[in-house]
Amino acid sequence: MRKLLLVVGVVAGVASAQERVDWETVGRIRLEATRNSQVMETVQIMTDLLGPRLTNSPNMRRAELWAKETLEKWGLANVHLEGFEFGRGWTFSRCAVEMTKPTEAVLIAFPEAWSPGTNGRKLGEVVRVSLESEADLEQQKGKLAGKIVLLSKAADIKPPEEPLFKRYKEEDLEELEQFPIRPPRDEEWRRQARKEWTFGRKRAEFLMAEGVIATVEVSSRDGGPVRVMGTPAYRIGFPEGVPALVMAAEHYNRLVRLVEKGEKVELAVEVDARFLDGDTKAYNVIAEIPGTDLKDQVVMAGAHFDSWHTGTGATDNAASCAVVMEAARILKSLGIKPRRTIRIALWNSEEQGLNGSRAYVCQHFACWEPQEKPKDDLPESLQEGERRLVRKKDFEKLAAYFNLDFGAGAIRGIYTQENLAVKPIFSAWLAAVEDLGAKTVAVRAVGGTDHLSFDRVGLPGFQFIQDGLDYMTRTHHTHLDTYDRLQREDLVKNSAILATFLYQAAMRDEPLPRKPIPSPSTSPR
Amino acid sequence: MRKLLLVVGVVAGVASAQERVDWETVGRIRLEATRNSQVMETVQIMTDLLGPRLTNSPNMRRAELWAKETLEKWGLANVHLEGFEFGRGWTFSRCAVEMTKPTEAVLIAFPEAWSPGTNGRKLGEVVRVSLESEADLEQQKGKLAGKIVLLSKAADIKPPEEPLFKRYKEEDLEELEQFPIRPPRDEEWRRQARKEWTFGRKRAEFLMAEGVIATVEVSSRDGGPVRVMGTPAYRIGFPEGVPALVMAAEHYNRLVRLVEKGEKVELAVEVDARFLDGDTKAYNVIAEIPGTDLKDQVVMAGAHFDSWHTGTGATDNAASCAVVMEAARILKSLGIKPRRTIRIALWNSEEQGLNGSRAYVCQHFACWEPQEKPKDDLPESLQEGERRLVRKKDFEKLAAYFNLDFGAGAIRGIYTQENLAVKPIFSAWLAAVEDLGAKTVAVRAVGGTDHLSFDRVGLPGFQFIQDGLDYMTRTHHTHLDTYDRLQREDLVKNSAILATFLYQAAMRDEPLPRKPIPSPSTSPR
Structure with missing residues (x-):
């Protein structure tokens, strides 16, 4: 397949590095996302049918299996549930x-x-x-x-x-x-x-x-x-x-x-x-599009699949899970062969403290391990004492992680999490989606969701800038967090943008630049 | 008591008749309303304690008795419940x-x-x-x-x-x-x-x-x-x-x-x-401040006391009932001796079709009576056939009726119900309350509430212009129509304005001018 590779010089007033954007493929992504979107069907099943997905509830058990089956049906590779100790x-x-x-x-x-x-x-x-x-x-x-x-x-x-x-x-x-x-x-x-x-x-x-x-x-x-x-x-x-x-x-x-x-x-x-009190493990749902020449390296996107229990967890965070799944579906259906492996994750137990993503990062990439055994039974995030970063085997292989969890609003750009070196790269990529309303690179760090599990161990994890809609006024953790609050146009746009970012990150010659590894006390919460 | 009688010439750009405003008494009304307001205490009892007041519900029965006792305690005269046939x-x-x-x-x-x-x-x-x-x-x-x-x-x-x-x-x-x-x-x-x-x-x-x-x-x-x-x-x-x-x-x-x-x-x-299925009658609550030289004539204010059943009927219409009661309390506590009798009414069954006010008007003032016995059991408002206006003994004695029922928002003026002749009179009165935000005279007719029961038989019945607040978006007939939606400042202002209007109407030499008696088909609904 012939690729049209453009060199973007100056984007949005920022002097960019020589970051290449594959406009032809990004264009194909755009049309698959807009012409054949399945994002609303997917999120409707997650919300109306499966209901709220409190970690380790019967609904969530059903939802985990449904997600696995659906991703398998779509032809993704290495689809599996990956457990971690949670509780009741x-x-x-x-x-x-x-x-x-x-x-x-x-x-x-x-x-x-x-x-x-x-x-x-x-x-x-x-x-x-x-x-x-x-x-x-x-x-x-x-x-x-x-x-x-x-x-x-x-x-x-x-x-x-x-x-x-x-x-x-x-x-x-x-x-x-x-x-x-x-x-x-x-x-x-x-x-x-x-x-x-x-x-x-x-x-x-x-x-x-x-x-x-x-x-x-x-x-x-x-x-x-x-x-x-x-x-x-x-x-x-x-x-x-x-x-x-x-x-x-x-x-x-x-x-x-x-x-x-x-x-x-x-x-x-x-x-x-x-x-x-059956299985005390909670499960992250993982699926891949295998890479080619750089297949040992991985580009990830994720969103937490768990929710609170009174609404149906539509804006927090089924919509983002549907977008993550849809981005994978788009790339898969286009027959794209990425250089790096593209991996998606539907995290579990984000709501109790980013537990699923942290467990996953700890297992695969790196872990802040306590120097001595904790003296009490408090959650890990509340334990005191010195810690040291223990690198796991795939630490160097994570090229980028993209997270979606700021409600169900349209993506308007991305936060670089105080990683200045990715600014010109993201600016270049955003040039290809600015007509979807996404153009802003914010170098600041933001907290509150699963990209932090990556960021805290020095991995390049990012959260998108999203329109607030009525997230903070009406839906966040409320019984009104239902399918009716979702705006189809936003989710279709977001699917195209996320697929574009995954593709660009999977294809570029180098992994995304990393910032210096933070100490445990310098990350935002 | 010495009265300061001013002649208001030009008000709000309208050439006024020689309408006198008793600024001194209106000033005393203002201070009683603002310094000693009981309106929030009154409406809290109506809503939090008595609960919603569906016509002929047990709550409404308690509420009728509470209102009667409270008005008696405040020293009003001729306090009584006046029944009309309603149903279950x-x-x-x-x-x-x-x-x-x-x-x-x-x-x-x-x-x-x-x-x-x-x-x-x-x-x-x-x-x-x-x-x-x-x-x-x-x-x-x-x-x-x-x-x-x-x-x-x-x-x-x-x-x-x-x-x-x-x-x-x-x-x-x-x-x-x-x-x-x-x-x-x-x-x-x-x-x-x-x-x-x-x-x-x-x-x-x-x-x-x-x-x-x-x-x-x-x-x-x-x-x-x-x-x-x-x-x-x-x-x-x-x-x-x-x-x-x-x-x-x-x-x-x-x-x-x-x-x-x-x-x-x-x-x-x-x-x-x-x-x-006990008593099938519903009851209006009536109370008076007796007049002096013109005591056979009556100036009325009213609001419907009944509500729907899921909230506590705070903005529809306890707030207005509390304002009507408070206006009477203010005038009574100032020892005012009006020329005309001032009468307040808390109507019942407005929500099923202005039933309480219509029954009262029909009993005391005038009635559109069918020429032949209705052929079906439909509500009176839906019955067809010719009607004729039958005047009752007090038809000529009603000098004015003021209604409050457009939510719990501040009064911003008054609708004259297509009665142009009252425009200069109301303009003159509003000059004394314009610093409370009420200044507009709208000659148009409005419908939907109890002033229509007066208007339809040719009596001078008026509804105030009120700020909408969140009445149409959140509280109207909803379970969220509760005390929390009430704005104290608005209800205090409204008490002062209503008391001012009642006083002015009770004191002027002539009753308010009437417009030609409408046919049953020319009133708004």
Whole structure:
């Protein structure tokens, strides 16, 4: 096949290295992505049919198998599930909450993941109590048996004067091109998080010992969305606590106001939830398009497949998984023979702390290993003590990793993760997709998702810049994170852009330049 | 007491009649409204404590008594409940809906008011069927036993690119000052509405006869709010039908997509709801500040006290009821002795068709009486045939009626309901409250609420212009219509403005000018 190789000199005002863009192949990628897109069909199955994909839930087990079968059907190579130790599964099938006094009302609430059910319908008086310290526990000791405890303050609900749905404007993108100087890394967060974890265990044991019927916290979104995450009880040995609900802000606030006015408030709660103690491993889904002359080297794209449990995890992060799968489908269906092996990963347990990607990177590429055995059972990210980087056999072989997890919005560019040397390379590639709206290279580092697992060990891992849409206002971890929030045009564009980046990275003569290996304390979180 | 009487000549560009404004008293009203406001305490009781106030529900019965006691406690005169024939009561205490196949999910739905419960938890297969005509019923006969029927198409969910919360801008208010020429009244709506009512009865009977477990319709708001009204089964003799749910748009759409993809979908539904067949009368709450030299004449303010049943009816219409009560409290607490009697009304059953206000107007002021006995049991508003206006004893005594029911937003002016002669009068009064943001006189007519019951018989009934806030986007008839949506500043302003209007109308030498009595077909709806 004849390739049209152009040399891009100056792109978007940046003096580029002599980075070649294969416009002909990128053009074929574009047309496959736009003419024959399967991305919406794929994401609809993930969301509507498979449902939310909490790590180690029955839904997620089905989803892992479905992904494997689908990728095999598409002809990808080396499709397999790769397990890592996670902990307990959990699911829920009912959550009915009613106010029975001072008047009847049906209230909207969801259980936190990995919180127990109520074992039938339970009636209890509502009290508003802060349990933020051991002194609080001491003070409430003996007072909370048979009670339903409101743990949060009332939400501060403000009029929604700004649109809930936004895309980047030109001036926002220009600002992103500026490199902000980060303050020195503050390790106080770890001390605080360790303290909270340890107190969380004590509080869970306290609530069980006292015989509290249920706790209720307020949703951190109002106006409809109920935002719900989980407890640490997926970790074997962590106490299950008592039924833990998160309630719609308007309903929660009503309870707080009534209680604070001295009214006797009673709720009926019925939660059917169950822990699952079979296989404690969670699984990443891996598939490849084998490379040719540089096949030992690998270019990866990934997105986390797990979600929280109340919506269907559409924008967080089925949409990105569908885009990753679609990019692989596009390249495969075009019969492209990449120089390097292209590998995609659907990560598991991102939501509990990037667990799937970290386990994978640790297994294959490199690991920050503790110098001595941890003294407690805290998650790895909270453990203290010196660590050293242990390189694994494929450390030098990872040429690039591209991550998608900033909602389901259109890709508008890419963050280089403080790796200046990739700027001219990405600028050149973006020239081929700028008419899809993606043109910005932001040298700054961003955190919060799986590219960090690569970045932290010095591998070139990157997250794209994506339009925010209504991710932070409505869908992030809420029950409204459903298929309806997805914009087809965005996902089609993103499939073309990701396939372009994978192809370019797989074909160039050199792997992407790496930045100096960071110390564990210099990565963003 | 010395009164400072100013003559307002030119107000807001309008050449005014010699309309006197009592700035001193209006100033005292302002300070009582702003310094000693009780409006938020009042509306909190109505919403948080009393709950939604569906006509003839147990909550509404409590609310009627609470309002009467409160107005008596405040020293108002002639406080009483005034009944009119309405129909059945209804309430619900539980609504739990779960998807059980193809995967488990907790879904958000509410029952329509005056729909029956499920009598325990019922499992049924989901089908999507249109039942819009008798041909549809014929076609589905024998096919729907034990099914849960999705009656609506999937919602067309759009990104929320505009702010959900809005106030009038200057240009909006300027536009409102223009008088639009209405097209000729089209009576087709009545033919259509009669047809729908008659078909609705047949469909209800069909669903019962077929043994359908429940019907589900989609909320007409998405992104959180579930918008729910009721069936006509409050009318004695109308068939109760089967359990009728309205579901969150995202959850409903998921079901439709799954069914349309050929998946077997099963739901479990459990609705506890009950009809109440005691007193079939509903009651308006009436209270007065007696007049002096013109005490036989009456100046009224009103707002409907009833609400739908899923929120707490805060913006529709507890807030306005609290403002009406607060305006009376302000005038009473200032010891004002109005010339005319000031009377407030908290209407019942506005939501089913302005029933409380129409019954009151018909009883006291005037009635469009049918020339012959109606041939069917349709609501009065849908009956056909000639009518004639029958004047009752107080027809000439109603000097003005002011209504509040366009959400809970700040008053920005008033609609004159096509009564041009009141324009200079209202302009003069608004000069005294323009620093509260209320300055616009819109001569156009508006419909949809209780001032129409006055307007239709030729009485001077008016609705204020109010900022929309998030009424049409989030709260109108939804489960999110709660106390949290209320803006204290708006309700305090509105109390001062309404008290000012009541005072001015009660004190002027003449009643407000009336426009020619309309024919039944020229009023807006």
